[in-house]
Structure formats: structure tokens, C-alpha cells
Amino acid sequence: MHAFRAIPTSLGLTAAIGLAAAMLPGTASAASFPELAAKGYQISPMTKSRGGRAGWIMRGTRDSYFCVLVPGMVRAGNGYVSLSTSAYETPASKAVIDRVTGGAGLNLPQLADLKAGRVPPQKVGRCFFYR
Structure with a gap:
């Protein structure tokens, strides 16, 4: 206990934070959609994560990744909709x-294509390790 009294408070705090960070589990690994597609990963139809985010599961031979949907405008048949991060569809007019x-x-991509897993890279955000 006396050895710790000799350490300046700021140095001790820095060491404690570093030790705590080293003991935490590793952060989620991220990959890119084009990188996974180039490696032959298969893409699922659109689904939702446990947290409610819409996206696709990319499955490889040994591991899987969840790739999130980039929200924005898409075509839905002859009309248009705006997709939120949870894939909530809001109708939009041609003028908008x-x-x-x-x-x-x-x-703009077709909503049916996104739901079926035929995804252009610009509609896919980060991909996170998925078990």
C-alpha cells in the first residue's frame, strides 16, 4: 500500500485506466462489405439486429458479419420511400x-432488391462480427 502513495495521482490514474482497458473484452471487429463480398461471403435477405438495426448477415465458411443498412431513399415499385436505420418505410413524392x-x-436501388439481399455497396455501412 505504501508503494502506491509514492506514485503521483495523475500517473496512478493513467495506469489504472490503461489496466482497466487492457482487461476489457476486445472491441467488435469491423470489415467492409466489398472486402467480404470479394472473399466469397454469402449475403442474407434483409434482417434486423438484436438492437433493431436493419441490415444483412454476411456468412463465410468460419464466421459471419452483420452489415448495417445506410438509411436513405429507394424505389418501391413505381414510387419512392425513405428508409430509416430500422428499415421503417416513409413514402416520398417524386418532387422530394x-x-x-x-x-x-x-x-436509386429497388426496395425489393435490398430486401432480397441484392445490395449495391453504397447502401451498406460498416460490417460487425456476428455470432
Whole structure:
């Protein structure tokens, strides 16, 4: 106990924080969608994580990753919808789409394709290790 009294408080606090961080379990590993796709990982239909985030499970031979949906506008049949992070669909008008995308609404992916797992890389966010 006397040995710790000789250590300055700030140094002791720094050492304690470093020791605590070293004892914590490792952070979730992240990967990118293009990297996983290039390695041959299979993509599932759209699903939700335990926390309610929409995305896709990428399955490899030994491990799996959950890749989150990037929220934004998509085509739904002949109309448009805005997707939230939980895949909640809000109808949007053509005028709104043209204003938001600058008239590039035709390049938006189809909602049915996203739900089926046919996903363009720009609609996929980070991928986290999934067990």
C-alpha cells in the first residue's frame, strides 16, 4: 500500500485506466462489405439486429458479419420511400426525391432488391462480427 502513495495521482490514474482497458473484452471487429463480398461471403435477405438495426448477415465458411443498412431513399415499385436505420418505410413524392437527389432518382436501388439481399455497396455501412 505504501508503494502506491509514492506514485503521483495523475500517473496512478493513467495506469489504472490503461489496466482497466487492457482487461476489457476486445472491441467488435469491423470489415467492409466489398472486402467480404470479394472473399466469397454469402449475403442474407434483409434482417434486423438484436438492437433493431436493419441490415444483412454476411456468412463465410468460419464466421459471419452483420452489415448495417445506410438509411436513405429507394424505389418501391413505381414510387419512392425513405428508409430509416430500422428499415421503417416513409413514402416520398417524386418532387422530394428530385430535390434531395438533384434529379438522380432513377439511380436509386429497388426496395425489393435490398430486401432480397441484392445490395449495391453504397447502401451498406460498416460490417460487425456476428455470432
